[in-house]
Amino acid sequence: MATKRKVNNLLALAVLSVIVERPMHRYEIASVLKQRGKDRDMDIKWGSLYTVVQNMAKAGFLEEIGSERDGARPERVIYQITDAGRAEMRDWTTELISDPELDATRFTAGLSILGALPPELVIELLGKRITALDAALATGRAELAELDGKLPRLFTVETEYGLAMLAAEVAWVRSFRAELVEGTFPDLGFWSRMHAENIDPAEVIEMVERGEKPE
Structure with a gap:
């Protein structure tokens, strides 16, 4: 140990x-x-x-x-x-x-309570996130390209990794948002009704704990 x-x-x-x-x-x-x-x-x-x-x-x-x-x-x-x-x-x-260690992030925390927001707002917010991520990715790639040939790759591998993780995140966020926009996300119907009818979150939790699938 x-x-x-x-x-x-x-x-x-x-x-x-x-x-x-x-x-x-x-x-x-x-x-x-x-x-x-x-x-x-x-x-x-x-x-x-x-x-x-x-x-x-x-x-x-x-x-x-x-x-x-x-x-x-x-x-x-x-x-x-x-x-x-x-x-x-x-x-x-x-x-x-x-040693891999799964670090919790602010985004992970937000995703864990995503149901607190109506899906149409989440679609808007994810769109803003995608724009910001795309901009950060473009800036990072330009900075890395500027360093090409000036520094040994040994001193930029952490930047490469960061850009790869950023690219993976934006790809996932874009795919998830597309599910919401296209209506293919499996729980979208209940999620929308939960906000439209102002269903008590405690009631939803009780249903999940009983093993009932919200309709």
């Missing part, structure tokens, strides 16, 4: 991924992470950086090696990665690549 991480936060892994190059203070770490777009890859919450770096030092993954002062600015502590930090980065990356 894997032991629980002392710093179980993707921001911590992002920090390790850049500080492994050279010693840095927190402001430089943040600057490099932003420059390389790691906030897009790892859902970084910048307000947590100070605490995460402190916790990593306590866990033995980073160590203080000095400080510097720039004019009247506060003193900046400089950290470097330790051998334990290098091992943690390798182990954590191994885990992320090899």
Whole structure:
């Protein structure tokens, strides 16, 4: 059984991924992470950086090696990665690549209670989502094409994966919306009646729990 991480936060892994190059203070770490777009890859919450770096030092993954002062600015502590930090980065990356973990998303949460909205509104909202996804996909593909030949593919595979997932999502959303528009979604009739007649959600749940198919 894997032991629980002392710093179980993707921001911590992002920090390790850049500080492994050279010693840095927190402001430089943040600057490099932003420059390389790691906030897009790892859902970084910048307000947590100070605490995460402190916790990593306590866990033995980073160590203080000095400080510097720039004019009247506060003193900046400089950290470097330790051998334990290098091992943690390798182990954590191994885990992320090899072990599938189904992360819940905001969209998944919305789909789980889709019946709260009438189908005609869902059709409209899915149309807006498709437009936004198409735009994001086009932008991402253009940015990736711009990097072609400038960076080794090793440093852009996460972008390739993200675009593949985005393409899969827009394909599914477009197909699902088409079912609603064409009237082929199997529960569409009851779904529409549930809103037209203002049927109590509790009544619907009771029917499902009894094994009755809503008509």
